[in-house]
Amino acid sequence: MKKIYLLAVFALGLGLSANAQFEDDLEVYSTGPLFTPRWTTWSGENTGNENVIISEDQAFDGTKSVFIDNVGGGQDAILDIGGLKTAGVWSLAWKMYIPAGSTGYFNIQGNVTPNANDNQEFYTGNITLVAGTMSDDGGSTDLVYPEDQWFDFSIELDVDASTYELKLNSSTGGVQTKGASATGFGGADFYADNSTNNYYVDAVRFAEGVLGADDFSGDVFSVFPNPVVNTLNIKSAIAVDNVTIYDVLGKQVLSVNPDAISPSVDMSALSSGAYLVNVTIGNASKTIKVLK
Template sequence: MKRTITILLLFISLQLSAQCWQSISAGEYHSLAIKNDGTLWAWGRNVLYQLGDGTDVTKNIPTQIGTANNWVKVHAGYSSSYGIKADGTLWVWGSNAAEKLGTGNANYVIATPTQLGSDTNWLSVSDGWNHTIALKTNGTLWAWGKNEYGQLGDNTTVNKTTPTQIGTATNWQTIATGINHSLAIKSDGTLWFWGSRFNIYGTSTQNNIPIQIGTDTNWLKLAGGQHHCAAIKTDGTLWTWGENSTGQLGDGTTIYRTTPIQVGTATDWLDVSAGTRYTIATKNNLSLWSWGYNYSGQLGLGTSGNTSDVYVPTQVGTSLDSNKISAGGYHALVKNSDGFIRGTGSNVVGQIGDGTFVQKNTFTYISCYPSALSNEDFALNGLKVFPNPVNNKLNFSLEKEITTVSICNLLGQEILSKSLSNNETSIDVSNLSAGTYLVRVTSDNEIKTLKIIKE
């Protein structure tokens, strides 16, 4: 019987996890995410229609965009948004300044996701302030939008209103962008740069075509910040270069670097993301690290303000479950292994998505659900379990008598249990470790199971 219950709880856990998040992207002042069911969600600033719901109304909780359930990738940029569907089509919406959305439509904004052309082989996309670059599955590189600094890489400074192929190479593999520059890695492991070199190399010169950085052939991952860059090699080392006014390069100084420098000596870096003058990264054990500008608490270290910048990589908490990261303008998002998103930093336009407009300096959980699993009551056929997420006391309320309440971990192992004969009760969960749990409530031989988050 115990084995049967465990299997049942695991099944329920998987069913609930299916409603959680698959991928995330933090933009300048808005956020995008895809759930495991392929639906698209957005929140934060919306004055330029970057959320894609056809309005210019700001949202402070995840809001579903349309009804399509075949989204596979999203990119939240500088007031513009991009998404790729499972059929390889590319969709754009939000700010169309300098016609950076590439549709040939000169309108200043596009209010809802609109397909870009008819191609069905788009792989990834990234945008700068007013330019966009993208890769196709055949390894070709494409760009459009503003080009005054050569950031499109087509050897001109002429703006492009629709996707334009850059060169003839078919071995481009990874891309990233800054405000007015672009970066990419080829399948041979070489690293390339083009666009404005202002603040990147300490001069105002520019490159109108991709130029190779160094001669190394083991570059693996890329991140483009406002005026700084970060990359990881196949040997697990982390490298940064560019502006360093707030310690965003992580070398313990504020010295600008014109070429990539290694950050520390660690060889277990897994992923990296660069925001506006700050950087976040994960290691192979899924620990989370951050450094750089921290005025809004975007590093998630429990501090904020003018004197809170951090100049070397610093571990954020002790959790080992940060499997996806995204650094936005002044807020950061992290997706945990259990499918839940946490956010920290500026929240003035609801870009964290926790239902408030209050700045956070530690990572705060975001709901998997349309309107619940926040600080509001969670109702399920009359059952209320609140608050959720919870810190200390978890409350239960039902119109009929509750006979048993138990809390299990995601392996189905019972941690707490309480027998009673009331329609209201509470359980002290202050001693539970932070994480996700299953709550099982029994009433009149009817069993309800739901997820809670312990902060």
């Protein structure tokens, strides 16, 4: 347990831009229902039915993602950003996958302490994703998403101005006024409100300020194979500046500066185990867990 904890903490500290608060490494969680200080529930109780599920059925980055569906009475999971934000500009983003014929539902919350049910604070309207269209009853313009594909969702919240702006891939829903009940920004509620809700969330990241085009951009590159035997391949559209590999205790074990598109890294000298591979391309940097 101690090694897993260290891995999680170290993963959050690597590869983030200066304004980052966290990037959740879902690979460190066991499959099945999850209840942590970050992933809680609407009631604040570890009920099983409300909890998010860590699944290996779909994944954007690695082998695991968060799964939400209506089985067992419907999940009602809270992503707690780590305290109510009552000032400043903040960004929350993730990758999302909705199978064809399925739907999605979530909203952004105000105060979720001690639990969202006690506070009933809604920063946004109810955000629904049905048949390729994302709608927000808080007023945002409808946005189009692809079914059976991973796509980008993000929200920028100006708590000082009491506004928010939804973004889906490169499109924006326009600036909207926050809900009157919200005293600030505290998290997100992933809710399965009907039998068609069935979707996956991965690469969750939260930052102070506005995320730039390259911040947390996991789709800039991919690594394979994972697990790796001897050679780790990095597929990229532009040159990779640096690759630094750390063990689970945070010790640097390898660093190379390939300065090449889609380079390969020789890991044959490393022993079997889990490693954190930090890839830097220009001003963007991201860390991926790799097994050997």
